[in-house]
Amino acid sequence: MYYTVGEIAKKMEVNASTIRYYDKEGLLPFVKRSNGGIRMFKDQDMGMLNIIGCLKQTGMSIKDIKTFVNYYESGDDDFNKRMNIIENQEKLVQLQMENLQKNLNMLEYKKWYYTKAKQLGSLDNVEKLPKTDIPKMFHKFLTK
Template sequence: MFYTIGEMAKKLNVAASTLRYYDKEGLLPFVERSGGGIRMFKDEDMEWLTIIECLKQTGMPIRDIKTFIDWCMAGDATIDQRLDLIDRQRKSVEQQLARMQNTLRVLEYKHWYYETAKKAGTCAVHDTLSKEQIPKQFRNWIHG
């Protein structure tokens, strides 16, 4: 079962031009072509695109993803490099997660801040609150 670039783009919910761009950048060396030059995507190509999407989600630039794909195409001689790259990306994602969770805490504080201000009709209410009126998780917090 083969898919055209348009069908694959729809399945992946990306623009066909994006897939052409990835191909041009060397991210899709596994995609076959018809006699007439039309790209013929296979079901198993989805797996490749899933790992590409995964690496993209980690913030990895296109050329580094290409390096990884190239290593995959090169076979077993590159297993060590691939393991290293995956581990580095894993650590990076763990850090990003920690930062993102911190960001979420700030937004939760801001939510409380503005909800309280909304009820009072003014942000000035925050100058009048006693420590007990501030939710525990936000006390001893360094901010405005």
């Protein structure tokens, strides 16, 4: 069972031209062609397409994804290189999540701030609140 570039694009929820671009950049060396030159994706290719999508969604550049893909082409003999890339990416994702969590806390603070401003009638009145009236979790966001 084979899939065309358009079918794969739909599955991956990207533009077909994006898939062609990835191919041109060397991310899809495993994709075979028909006699007429049409790309023929196999079910078996989905594993690689998914990991490529995963690396892309977690911020890896096309260039670095290419490096990763090329370790596959060079055979079965060294899992460590691929493993290192995966483990490093895992650490990067954890950092991204920690950073997002910090930013989420800041947004929570701003929400509290505006809610309080509505209650008290103005932003100035929130600024005048004693520190004891500000939830402890928000103290780190105070500028003065």
